[in-house]
Amino acid sequence: MRSLADSAQRGGRRVRGAIELALRSLAVLAVLALLVLEFMDSDSAQRSIATAEGAESALPAIAAAVRDPRVHDVHLELATAPDASTRDLIRAVRRSGVGVTWNAPLPPAGLLSVEPLASPGQSQRLTVASEVPLILADDAGILDSVPAGASVILGAHVSGSLRAWAASDSARALATAMVRDSLHVRRVLVLGMAGWESRFVTVALEEAGWNVDARLGVSPTATVAQGVIRPDTARHSAVVVLDSSAAPYSNAIADYARSGGGVILLPDALSLRALRSVAPGGRGGLMSAEDGMLASPEPRHGLPMVPIVGVRDDSFILEDRDGAAAVAIRRTGAGRVLQTGYQESWRWRLAGGEGAPVAHRAWWSSLVQSVAYAPSSGSAVSQPWTHADETPVAALLATIGPPDESAPLQEADTIESRGIFRWWLFGIAILALLAEWASRRFRGLA
Amino acid sequence: MSRFVFATAQYQSGNWDSAPLVPPNIIDTLAQYTSLDLAPVGAIVPLGSPSLLNFPFVFLTGHLPVRFTDQERSMLQRFVERGGFLFVDDHNHDIDGAFHKTAVEEIERAIGPLRNLPNNHRLYNCFFEFPDGPPTTGHELNGWGDNLVHEHLLATMHGDRIAVLYSNKDYSSEWNFHPRTKRFLSVDPTRFAVNVIVHALTR
Numbered sequence: 001m002r003s004l005a006d007s008a009q010r011g012g013r014r015v016r017g018a019i020e021l022a023l024r025s026l027a028v029l030a031v032l033a034l035l036v037l038e039f040m041d042s043d044s045a046q047r048s049i050a051t052a053e054g055a056e057s058a059l060p061a062i063a064a065a066v067r068d069p070r071v072h073d074v075h076l077e078l079a080t081a082p083d084a085s086t087r088d089l090i091r092a093v094r095r096s097g098v099g100v101t102w103n104a105p106l107p108p109a110g111l112l113s114v115e116p117l118a119s120p121g122q123s124q125r126l127t128v129a130s131e132v133p134l135i136l137a138d139d140a141g142i143l144d145s146v147p148a149g150a151s152v153i154l155g156a157h158v159s160g161s162l163r164a165w166a167a168s169d170s171a172r173a174l175a176t177a178m179v180r181d182s183l184h185v186r187r188v189l190v191l192g193m194a195g196w197e198s199r200f201v202t203v204a205l206e207e208a209g210w211n212v213d214a215r216l217g218v219s220p221t222a223t224v225a226q227g228v229i230r231p232d233t234a235r236h237s238a239v240v241v242l243d244s245s246a247a248p249y250s251n252a253i254a255d256y257a258r259s260g261g262g263v264i265l266l267p268d269a270l271s272l273r274a275l276r277s278v279a280p281g282g283r284g285g286l287m288s289a290e291d292g293m294l295a296s297p298e299p300r301h302g303l304p305m306v307p308i309v310g311v312r313d314d315s316f317i318l319e320d321r322d323g324a325a326a327v328a329i330r331r332t333g334a335g336r337v338l339q340t341g342y343q344e345s346w347r348w349r350l351a352g353g354e355g356a357p358v359a360h361r362a363w364w365s366s367l368v369q370s371v372a373y374a375p376s377s378g379s380a381v382s383q384p385w386t387h388a389d390e391t392p393v394a395a396l397l398a399t400i401g402p403p404d405e406s407a408p409l410q411e412a413d414t415i416e417s418r419g420i421f422r423w424w425l426f427g428i429a430i431l432a433l434l435a436e437w438a439s440r441r442f443r444g445l446a
Numbered sequence: 447m448s449r450f451v452f453a454t455a456q457y458q459s460g461n462w463d464s465a466p467l468v469p470p471n472i473i474d475t476l477a478q479y480t481s482l483d484l485a486p487v488g489a490i491v492p493l494g495s496p497s498l499l500n501f502p503f504v505f506l507t508g509h510l511p512v513r514f515t516d517q518e519r520s521m522l523q524r525f526v527e528r529g530g531f532l533f534v535d536d537h538n539h540d541i542d543g544a545f546h547k548t549a550v551e552e553i554e555r556a557i558g559p560l561r562n563l564p565n566n567h568r569l570y571n572c573f574f575e576f577p578d579g580p581p582t583t584g585h586e587l588n589g590w591g592d593n594l595v596h597e598h599l600l601a602t603m604h605g606d607r608i609a610v611l612y613s614n615k616d617y618s619s620e621w622n623f624h625p626r627t628k629r630f631l632s633v634d635p636t637r638f639a640v641n642v643i644v645h646a647l648t649r
Contacts, residue, residue: 194482194647196448196502202648203529203607216648219480224572224648344448350528351499357528 016439023436030429037422059089066098075404078104080172084389087399094400101404108132109393112164112175116183117155118237118374119365120209124179126154126162133167134174161388177390183374185237187227190214191249192242194224197266200346201240201364207357208365217245231256237372241275243268250274258333262371265339267306280315280328280339281308287324289344295353300326300363303348306341318370329370336371450476450647452488453501455532457518460510460545463490464537465618468505474625475636476643479573494518498525503646506534507618511548519556526557526602526609531646539585539616540594546614553602553610560600560612569599569608573644574637580613581638583620607649611642 058076065071074093076082081104082090090100110130117123128134128146136143139160145167146152161178188205192198194216202212213227213236231239231253239253239261246253250272257263257278269275270283284307294302300321307324311317315330318338329338349360389395452469456462469488476484491498494517498504504525514522526532534553536546550560563569565579579598586595602610620635628634 194480194644195450196647199502199647199649200529207605214648218482218573218644218648222480222573224644346448346502346529347500350502350525350530351496 013443016443020436020439023432023439027429027432027436030425030432034422034425034429037425059086062089062093062100066093066096071098073099073101076100076102076104078102080104081107081392081396082400083392084395087396090400100400102400103403103405106393106396106403107172107174108166110134110164110174111391111394112136112162112177113390114158114162114177114179116179116181118183118185118369118372120185120211122157122182122185123155124158126156126158126177128152128154128164130164130166130174134164135167135170136162136164138162173389175389175392177388180388181376184377185210185372185374186234187211187213187236188368188372189227189229189231189236189239190216190242191229191239191246191253192266193217193245195242196346197344198242200349200360201242204349204357204361204364205240205368208361210365210368215246231261233259233261233373236261237374238262238264238368240264240266240368241269241272242266244271246275247272254278254332257335257337260334261373262335262368263332263337264367264371265337267341267343270339278330278332278337280330280337281311281325284309284324284341287321289347294348294351294356299348299352299356299359300342300345302352303345304343306343308339308341327367335373338367338371340367449483449485450503450643451485451501452643453491453504454488455493455498455504455506456490457493457506457508457512458515459513460508462506462508464509465507465535465622467622467624468507468618471621471623471625471628471636472639472643474628475634475639479637479640480644482643482647494521496521498522499528499530502529503531503533503643506532506549507537508545508549509537509543511544512552513548514552514556519552522556526604529604529607531608532610533642533646534610534612535616535618536612536614537616537618539583539596539614539619543614550600550612553612557610558602560602560610562598563601563608563611565598568649569611569641569645571641572648573641576638576641580615581635583615583617583635585616585619608645 058078062074062076065074082102090102093100108131111127113127114124117125126136128136129150130146131148133148134146136146138158143156144154158179161176163173164175165173188210190198190202190205190212198214198216202214205212213229215223215225215229217223228235229249231249233256239256241253241263243266246269251274253263254274254277263278265275265279267283270279276282287305287307289304290301292302293299296302305321305324305326307326308328311325311328312330315328317325317328319327326342327338327340329336345360345364349357352360452473454462454469473484473486473488476482489501491501491504494515498521522532534549536543536549538545540546554560570576570579582595596615600612601608617638621639628636
């Protein structure tokens with residue numbers, strides 16, 4: 001009987017020993033599985049973030065991801081391209097050592113910029129280029145539309161920020177811009193003999209909004225003057241020199257140009273040596289006016305012209321007529337000097353076609369604008385500059401590179417599911433060890 | 447530099463050429479007192495012709511009633527809108543004369559109302575000083591025995607500029623003499639013309 005009981009006891013111990021061995025093995029396997037999982041995560045931890053809400057909604061996810069030390073790479077799968085603030089965040093995250101790839105449909109390439117003009121009306125120049133038709137608007141409403149493929153420059157008064165969106169999609173602005181400076185525009189000084197050219201240049205500039213000082217010679221001892229005559233960047237944005245009657249001021253005008261002022265020289269002013277030294281070129285022979293051209297689409301062909309010859313290497317020809325330089329400009333010191341070969345432009349205003357006074361006024365005002373000294377008076381915007389996104393696609397490619405379409409899209413919850421699995425493994429290992437320990441204790445083993 | 451041309455308006459009604467010696471006399475005066483680039487002879491320009499727009503300063507005078515044609519009225523409007531300066535003088539100097547009534551009517555119809563020009567306007571001091579306003583003519587004082595002196599010139603403004611300057615002081619009679627006669631005069635009566643033209647050229 002005893003031997004039977006002993007043999008049954010020995011058989012039970014063997015079974016329990018086998019179970020304990022199995023439990024230990026299970027615990028060891030669970031620990032090994034945990035180690036393998038840990039190794040896999042540390043080897044290629046990537047968090048993928050997919051969002052259809054737009055790049056803005058990805059920001060919290062990126063921030064959460066980079067706080068996890070196991071995450072080495074983030075891939076963003078976005079419905080819309082990152083805006084300026086998202087681009088900056090991605091770049092910052094990359095610099096912190098976390099790789100960020102992204103993929104989103106690129107918006108149409110476009111450019112939108114706005115800059116103040118040195119004009120008395122404080123108008124702005126808008127430069128717009130786009131692959132698709134655009135609509136422009138500022139805070140006050142719609143300004144204009146721009147056809148596809150066009151690159152245009154518009155004059156406008158922008159109120160607040162400027163936005164452009166595709167005509168086919170008004171939901172999202174393609175580009176935004178704003179005026180960052182305003183300019184101090186000063187007076188224009190006109191020097192010359194009393195005559196129709198001086199009179200109508202003055203009239204045109206005043207009608208365009210410029211405040212004009214003038215010194216117009218009437219006789220060797222008499223002049224008609226208004227305002228302060230000596231050129232000074234503290235008072236004048238530009239000086240228009242019509243002829244050699246400006247001789248008493250020629251050296252002052254050259255100094256004014258070198259110190260930052262803008263100077264416009266008409267052909268007869270080139271007889272003054274001090275002004276020749278700063279002019280873009282010299283005087284050629286007189287070209288006659290072309291009959292009947294004043295009322296044509298090219299009205300300046302109807303004016304007599306003294307072509308600019310010997311144009312200096314550092315000068316730029318802004319306009320030519322029949323191959324001869326008509327308007328040229330150069331930098332002189334800190335200022336600019338423009339030389340025009342056209343004479344008797346008043347004939348254009350008086351005898352030109354419909355709209356000639358407006359065109360004459362705009363032309364003279366544009367000449368002055370192109371040289372005017374107009375110091376910046378600081379920011380004109382009330383919103384932070386970071387709101388502007390003038391060239392979104394170019395900025396996108398320059399700051400965070402092209403989209404990565406080949407990046408594998410892992411499920412967003414992969415890492416979370418591994419975490420849960422780890423807890424299960426840990427639990428199994430603990431339970432197995434507890435069971436094995438309890439079994440041995442019940443058998444009387446330590 | 448383009449020369450100043452003294453242009454006289456030729457209109458279809460009335461007698462536009464009633465003072466033929468005024469242009470050479472004024473050109474002579476300008477040459478004496480100024481160094482302006484001057485055409486040595488004046489021009490006669492039809493008021494209804496596009497060639498009017500080649501002459502930013504135009505003088506118009508006469509004794510007789512004035513009635514502009516539609517073409518003349520249209521060209522005059524264009525001339526003024528583009529910055530031209532029209533100087534009109536009544537060769538009669540009276541208040542209710544035929545020229546005065548009709549010319550004022552035509553100008554106001556074509557351009558706009560004529561108003562008194564203040565006697566301290568820069569026209570009166572831009573070259574010679576005329577502190578009392580427009581100089582009085584001999585015809586006003588005793589020419590017709592009426593001692594009728596017009597205190598002001600009239601003007602139609604285009605913005606802040608004179609577009610039409612109107613006188614019924616009869617400068618056409620006062621200035622209608624051979625230039626060589628000036629040497630016999632103690633005060634040159636044409637000096638005011640210098641102010642009118644200098645003002646037109648500089649403002």
